[in-house]
Amino acid sequence: MGLEGGRLEVFKCLTVLVGVIFLSKKWEIPKHTFVIFIWLFITTILYLLLIEFLSSSCGSGCYFGVLALKHHRCSFPRPIFPLVYLGILGGTYYIIARSSFRYIPGVYVNEMNKYASILAVSVGVILFLLTSFSDPGTVNSKNVSQYISAYSYDNILYVEKECPTCKIPKPARSKHCSICDRCIARFDHHCGWMNTCIGEKNTRYFMAFLLWHFLICLYGAIILVLILAGQLKERKIIFILTVYYGIEKSFYSLFPHVVQWLLDAHNTQMILIVFLIVISLLLAGFFGYHAQLCFTNTTTNEAFKWQEYLSWRRKVNEAQASAEALRAIIRAVDGEAKVPTGKCRNPFRRSPFQSDLAVKNNVYDRGIFRNALEILVPLSERRSFIHPKAC
Numbered sequence: 001m002g003l004e005g006g007r008l009e010v011f012k013c014l015t016v017l018v019g020v021i022f023l024s025k026k027w028e029i030p031k032h033t034f035v036i037f038i039w040l041f042i043t044t045i046l047y048l049l050l051i052e053f054l055s056s057s058c059g060s061g062c063y064f065g066v067l068a069l070k071h072h073r074c075s076f077p078r079p080i081f082p083l084v085y086l087g088i089l090g091g092t093y094y095i096i097a098r099s100s101f102r103y104i105p106g107v108y109v110n111e112m113n114k115y116a117s118i119l120a121v122s123v124g125v126i127l128f129l130l131t132s133f134s135d136p137g138t139v140n141s142k143n144v145s146q147y148i149s150a151y152s153y154d155n156i157l158y159v160e161k162e163c164p165t166c167k168i169p170k171p172a173r174s175k176h177c178s179i180c181d182r183c184i185a186r187f188d189h190h191c192g193w194m195n196t197c198i199g200e201k202n203t204r205y206f207m208a209f210l211l212w213h214f215l216i217c218l219y220g221a222i223i224l225v226l227i228l229a230g231q232l233k234e235r236k237i238i239f240i241l242t243v244y245y246g247i248e249k250s251f252y253s254l255f256p257h258v259v260q261w262l263l264d265a266h267n268t269q270m271i272l273i274v275f276l277i278v279i280s281l282l283l284a285g286f287f288g289y290h291a292q293l294c295f296t297n298t299t300t301n302e303a304f305k306w307q308e309y310l311s312w313r314r315k316v317n318e319a320q321a322s323a324e325a326l327r328a329i330i331r332a333v334d335g336e337a338k339v340p341t342g343k344c345r346n347p348f349r350r351s352p353f354q355s356d357l358a359v360k361n362n363v364y365d366r367g368i369f370r371n372a373l374e375i376l377v378p379l380s381e382r383r384s385f386i387h388p389k390a391c
């Protein structure tokens with residue numbers, strides 16, 4: 001009971017931890033909250049513990065190796081995050097295999113699912129490695145001119161300028177990542193979990209990673225539900241409850257008793273189901289958000305930029321409208337204007353600036369189909385990128 005209780009607590013903590021960190025980035029975490037402590041705990045204390053563990057178990061060489069790896073240009077600034085991901089994935093799979101594989105094959109689950117689950121997890125790890133280790137779209141002196149031709153400056157979010165660190169022109173939609181220390185084309189965000197930037201070339205892998213992990217979690221939850229349904233049938237629980245315990249044969253009467261039995265006899269599976277459903281919902285939300293951005297050809301970085309721009313534009317428009325109204329009042333007081341009549345003479349009417357200019361005008365949006373194609377086949381991998389005039 002103690003062991004099971006402990007396991008329950010571990011899963012509760014993991015669920016909260018994963019949920020919070022999955023959807024959080026350093027700059028988004030609200031300060032003075034519990035979340036920031038978890039984030040700091042993972043990025044500092046756990047990291048130091050890992051270093052300590054490595055140096056004590058493998059010697060100081062390993063310790064310096066990790067430090068060198070950490071500080072190496074374009075390498076692993078926060079290696080703890082991929083380790084946490086692999087730990088959660090491997091740990092969850094191990095617990096599922098140990099606690100539930102003995103029920104396979106069952107009434108509703110056949111033997112194939114054992115092998116399918118290994119394949120599903122392996123594909124997940126491959127997608128993780130592809131996102132993590134493939135080039136996100138590094139801008140360098142050799143390809144900068146092609147990137148500049150591929151993405152035009154919209155003169156709203158992007159204007160012609162040079163990256164002060166890389167000393168090369170900054171193509172539109174690119175950003176210099178201070179963690180990776182390089183300019184990334186079509187910069188989306190720096191992903192701590194992947195230890196790399198999500199950019200022009202690896203957004204497709206990142207999206208596939210999110211979608212696949214959502215499907216894995218859903219698949220795991222469904223298989224566990226089917227295992228439990230099989231156990232209910234095999235052990236004739238409904239029959240025992242209705243015949244021996246005299247419980248009415250209706251859904252509402254049986255439901256609490258069945259849940260009670262499942263919590264007693266299969267608490268690990270029940271916790272796993274809740275855990276997988278919570279993670280799959282988080283992943284679905286995260287995937288949905290990014291899919292919507294992809295379909296409108298907007299990056300996460302641009303979504304924030306647009307938010308800031310529109311809010312600034314509205315304030316400017318309001319200030320202009322107020323100034324315009326004030327001028328109209330002054331003219332009226334000075335007797336320069338006739339007595340205002342009708343709505344067009346109202347000095348407090350909304351300025352045309354207010355509604356017209358505070359609108360998102362995304363020049364990169366080329367329709368859902370072409371936007372999606374730009375993710376699947378990045379511009380830099382097309383023939384027109386190498387020979388811009390042939391386009």
Ligand SMILES: [Zn+2]
Nearest residue numbers: 163166176183
């Ligand atoms: Zn740069």
Ligand SMILES: [Zn+2]
Nearest residue numbers: 177180190197
């Ligand atoms: Zn980065």
